[in-house]
Amino acid sequence: MPTTSKQHIQLSAEVPFDLGGQRLDQIAAQLFAEHFSRSRLSAWIKDGRLTVDGQQLRPRDTVHAGSVLELDAEQEAQGEWQAQDIHLDIVFEDEHILVLDKPAGLVVHPAAGHADGTLLNALLHHVPDLVQVPRAGIVHRLDKDTTGLMVVAKTLQAQNRLVEQLQARSVSRIYEAIVIGVVTSGATVDAPIGRHGQQRQRMAVVEGGKPAVSHYRVLERFRAHTHVRVKLETGRTHQIRVHMAHAGFPLIGDPVYGGRFRIPPAASPTLVQSLREFPRQALHARFLELDHPATGARMKWSSPLPDDFVWLLTLLQQDREAFVG
Incomplete structure (x- = not known):
């Protein structure tokens, strides 16, 4: 069947001291890198799904240490591809x-x-x-x-x-x-x-x-x-x-x-x-x-x-x- 499933995601993270003063997209990439790609995080920032202290910012905006990043989004499948039973060695x-x-x-x-x-x-x-x-x-x-x-x-x-x-x-x-x-x-x-x-x-x-x-x-x-x-x-x-x-x-x-x-x-x-x-x-x-x-x-x-x-x-x-x- 087509891969069209969605997953609701809610995450939050406080910006540590050593990341303070960097761009929002750079901070998000480091805080959430194990879960999502840079391009996906950047898109969520632009859509207002990833906010800073409840406010929507631009990816290039500077964020200070102590601020709280909150992510509330739907993770969609990466493509409309079919899963097919093909032998793998x-x-x-x-x-x-x-x-x-x-x-x-x-x-x-x-x-x-x-x-x-x-x-x-x-x-x-x-x-x-x-x-x-x-x-x-x-x-x-x-x-x-x-x-x-x-x-x-x-x-x-x-x-x-x-x-x-x-x-x-x-x-x-x-x-x-x-x-x-x-x-x-x-x-x-x-x-x-x-x-x-x-x-x-x-x-x-x-x-x-x-x-x-x-x-x-x-x-x-x-x-x-x-x-x-x-x-x-x-x-x-x-x-x-x-x-x-x-x-x-x-x-x-x-x-x-x-x-x-x-x-x-x-x-x-x-x-x-x-x-x-x-x-x-x-x-x-x-x-x-x-x-x-x-x-x-x-x-x-x-x-x-x-x-x-x-x-x-x-x-x-x-x-x-x-x-x-």
Whole structure:
């Protein structure tokens, strides 16, 4: 059913001495951060739902220590999304976070053309309370056809802590990919990413784009392809796909950034067919490491390579061995 439930909220808090003299929206964010997002609190201030000593103020107004903030509002669901019973491969779960292994073909968030059947719909079915958390707790995304590990926050407090870690670049996200071309050595791609000038659905390395840094190293070389490991320092849309193509090594199967198709000379019909028909970009989120948002303990997970990825690696290895010497 649609997520249209409401929850009546009544809270009050006295402004402590160390927060006195700051803007109302800044104070509210610190006093109520574990329960609500900054944007939600700011909207309530503007609507008169969050008052100071019974008076409605503007978000930018200064509030003194000792004043009492009172919140009387209705918390509505975060979106008109359907909870759907879609299988989730859950690697870890407690009351704060959930780590899952995403399959190929699963869109993470509803958008034009994908109103339902997404990871978000599945999460709402598995954890109905996520309707009260922005974006149902999703703090980072994987492209539709990228497989592997994702972390989801189950509370607003956990979401805030995870976002802070992502911004501080303390979350370790390591991917594996099969790229076109023989990579001679590892390197770092430090190149800003933004929307493509003409094709708005594409991203590109552009001057004035958002900072983006990827580190890659060689795991195994084949006759015309390479198995690489990529560590993300930032998390821009399509970052690995864009950066590896920019470095001259686009991902096998990438329908957007794939570049020129390449087949090793005299390759077997099976390998040729597999390279031509590989149904997605060969990219897998292999390792995830972060500080638990509640305990602070460092936690790490790994995900085995999916079957289609392993099959392609096997064919490439057989091809290389057939032509050794």
